[in-house]
Amino acid sequence: MKKIKCQKGFTLIEMMVVLLIISVLILIAIPNVTKHSATIDEKGCEAYIKMVQGQVEAYRIDMKDVPTLSDLTDNDYLNDGEISCPNGDQIQIDATTGLVSVTEDVAG
Structure with a gap:
């Protein structure tokens, strides 16, 4: 007689629990990411202003x-x-x- 090997895998309940956990993590992460996008834009603008200020100084040195x-x-x-x-x-x-x-935006 041949032995039948038992195939192991995930049950439907285990898959649904994993999907529930992933969904909860996504629901927690998305609001935090969108909340910080304004701060990211602000810091990006500050960095850009510093870069342009460096280019102004380079121009002043070159062109007086x-x-x-x-x-x-x-x-x-x-x-x-x-x-x-x-x-x-x-x-x-x-x-x-x-x-x-x-x-400065005068109208706003």
Whole structure:
């Protein structure tokens, strides 16, 4: 007589328990990720302003003048289309001091 080997696997109940646990973990994780997206955009804008400030200083050393955003793009200190923060906020360069900042929205 041949022995029949018992095939082992997951039962339907075990699979459903695993899916329930995964679903609960996803429900916990998604709100935390969306909550922090504004903070991430803010930090990205701060980092971008510091990078542009470095390019302004490099331009000032090379050209002995305070640049505008168009000066930076025309002379390849910034790429075309990279004149705003990743979150869409517009930046400006003070014509006298050369400090880079976010443009204040007067209407908002």
